[in-house]
Amino acid sequence: MRQKLPIFLIALLLFTTVFSFLNATSALANKSVVVATDVLNVRESPDVNAKVISKVSRGESYPVVEAKGEWVKIQVTSSKAGWIASYLVVASSEGGIASATRSGGSSSVQVLTDDLRIRSGPGTNFSVVGYFHSTSENIQYLDENENWVKVRGEGLEGWVAKEFVSIQAKKQQEQSQTTKKNQHATITTDGLNIRKEPSTDATVLGTLSTGQQVEVIGKNGDWLNIKLEGTSGWIHGDYATVGEGEPAEGAVLGHATIKVAALNVRSEPSLNGTVIEQLPQGTKVMIVSERNNWCEILMENGERGWLAGWFLDKNIKASSPPPSTAEGSIVIVDDATNIRSAPTTSAKVVHRANKGEEYPIVEIENDWYKIKLTDGSEAFVAGWIVASKGTTQRISRAGGEQYLSNKVIVIDPGHGGRDVGAIGASGTFEKDLTLRTSLLLYDKLRAAGANVFLTRQADTSVPLQNRPQLANYHRADAFISIHYDSIDDSSVTGNTTYFYSDSEAVLAENVHSSLVQYLNLRDRGFRQENYLVLRESMQPSLLLELGYISNRGEELTVKSGDFQERASTAIYQGLAQYFKGN
Structure with a gap:
């Protein structure tokens, strides 16, 4: 930001700034725009106080009819057009302004050094969750920035320093295969974890029960990408049976409550659908399927209809995850790591372990691992200074996160x-x-x-x-x-x-x-x-x-x-x- 500029440069900057502003929206005319926020109001006129006539969702693309100031008029349907704020959309040829995604597809990563630390985030201020060696194989590339690469492999997921890895050429096949349309999965066990990523180390978002049916939207190896209550997650395919077509009659994906004074039930997932009933605020409904932010519900008379999802409070969520079990081992990250007689930093040091040594986990006490030493005795190590392997809970001392x-x-x-x-x-x-x-x-x-x-x-x-x-x-x-x-x-x-x-x-x-x-x-x-x-x-x-x-x-x-x-x-x-x- 320059503080002093020659007069002619100031004039030039003023001209280009004004020119840029005036042309920012007009440049969108006769183009398509992509919605860059979760839900965007479409208004009757280019004014924040104007009546909302429709809503559009992130990622949806619409043709631009007209541009005026900081507003653009889009064609929502063949019979409906309205105005949206231009700063909440981007031209369809550009990247979105609302969030950044630089995922590079299905490349692999070669580790160039031993004892490469894997961190929970892209920075040395994030905790160490494990490490790779130069002999590590099948390390999947997930994402990268200027200095760090996000990877998954050997049961671990995290960020590694870019200077110590080589990103290999992309494979021909897609990592996440798209499933056939209209597939659903029936859960065959109780307490099945829904995870954020297709890994047993990923965050647990909730659980499913035997007989519950969910929509399948993708697949990654043995993992199924499912959709429930408008949120996606991953379950292991060994504990679900995948079927074709819509979920069985009466299968419930979730529940919701109507949060507006009166909401039309329509014959199809569109504002152009025929209104078949109107439900008052507070009515609880059962959701049996979802499509483009519309929810198909099962009414008391046995008929089905569609509700606009943005007027629903989807208040039934997956149950809380069960307590984690201590199955796995810890790996020492630094030489001379203290192993103590009790789970506190004031306890006696009974052993000092060196980098790379591995010990089985007996149990977890707060943020300490109870481990079994080579002589059969048991002792404690602080969970935030070691890496873990297996399905056990990872421990990290909370920092800025x-x-x-x-x-x-x-x-x-x-x-x-x-x-x-x-x-x-x-x-x-x-x-x-x-x-x-x-x-x-x-x-x-x-x-x-x-x-x-x-x-x-x-x-x-x-x-x-x-x-x-x-x-x-x-x-x-x-x-x-x-x-x-x-x-x-x-x-x-x-x-x-x-x-x-x-x-x-x-x-x-x-x-x-x-x-x-x-x-x-x-x-x-x-x-x-x-x-x-x-x-x-x-x-x-x-x-x-x-x-x-x-x-x-x-x-x-x-x-x-x-x-x-x-x-x-x-x-x-x-x-x-x-x-x-x-």
């Missing part, structure tokens, strides 16, 4: 597209640096369980006014706009944090203190400023200037992968510290 989980955070990579931002001493574009930092931060926050949104995930133009509006729309717990600085005086260096209102001073102090600790740049302090992205945001907001690229030395520093890693980690830790106290 506990404060970031479920927080809504919007990250704004400054500039983009035609707006390159500041230009460094050797020609570096600010827009490229801001995106690099933002994508690294995005992955860290997602790994901690936060709900994260990006104003852009590629080199695309986003009008300045739309950036804080995305944070307002999602009612973000924090809005972070990332920038790099520039000035005519090339001797100026350092990082600065800006906030708008007094209520954001604590957020600014926490994040800035963390940046000072991690970046090792000149501390230029945190201060109030009347920037548009801060002023127009109704959520706690910061604008971060992470260094001066007009200084040749600092430009070289901030371009490095090491700096990008430290900057994203610093923001992550600063946010965790803020949420810890707020």
Whole structure:
């Protein structure tokens, strides 16, 4: 963000900014747009107070009829058109602005070193969940960012440092095979875990019981990707029987309660369907199938009909997971790891184990493993300093994740597209640096369980006014706009944090203190400023200037992968510290 510019450059910037804003929506005319948020209101006219005539869902594509200001008119059905906010959709040829996905299909990963640590998230601040060796095989590639690769193999899933692996060419077959249409699975055991990923190490989302039927939407090896109550998860195929066609008559996928004054039951999953009945608010219904956010219900008279899913409170969820069992072993990650007589750090050390040693688990006590030593005796080791193997529960001492989980955070990579931002001493574009930092931060926050949104995930133009509006729309717990600085005086260096209102001073102090600790740049302090992205945001907001690229030395520093890693980690830790106290 340049502070001083020649007059002709200022004029040029003003012109391009206005031009960009005026053309942001008009460029969408005669194109299709993709919805980039979960549910988006379609209104009768281009006004936030206008009547809602329909709703559209994330990922759905619609042709654009007209564009006006920050609104676009879309053709919802052959007989219905309405207006939506342009900043909550993207042109169908671009990536979504609401979340980033950079999954690379079914590549494999070759480990280039021994004792490669697998971490629960993309950063050294995340706990170690295991390790790979150079002899490890069948390591599946899941995702990557600039410095880390997400992998799955040998019963483990996590992130490894990119410099120690080689990503192999993609295989021809798809990792997740699409099942035939209209398949369902009947559960053949009680207490079957529904997991977040197709792995026994993945988070348990809930359980299913014998006889329960669920929709099958995909397959990965022995695992079935199922859909229940609008949420997908994975079950092991050994404990379910897959059948063709719709679930058996009377099979219930779940229950829901109508949450509006009156809701039409229609003959088909569309607003064009014939209304066959109307149900009042509070009515409980049984859901037997789902399609495109519509729910097929079984009525008391035995007939079936369709309800708009966005007007339902799906309040029946899978039951809580049963207590985990201690089946497996622990693997020592560091030399001279203390093995103690009791599950406390004050207990006597009875043995010191070295890296790579493996011990069977007897049981789990709080966040300690009780293990059997080679002489047959039993002792304890802290669960957060070792890796585990098998189906046993993994233990990690809660770090920043506990404060970031479920927080809504919007990250704004400054500039983009035609707006390159500041230009460094050797020609570096600010827009490229801001995106690099933002994508690294995005992955860290997602790994901690936060709900994260990006104003852009590629080199695309986003009008300045739309950036804080995305944070307002999602009612973000924090809005972070990332920038790099520039000035005519090339001797100026350092990082600065800006906030708008007094209520954001604590957020600014926490994040800035963390940046000072991690970046090792000149501390230029945190201060109030009347920037548009801060002023127009109704959520706690910061604008971060992470260094001066007009200084040749600092430009070289901030371009490095090491700096990008430290900057994203610093923001992550600063946010965790803020949420810890707020």
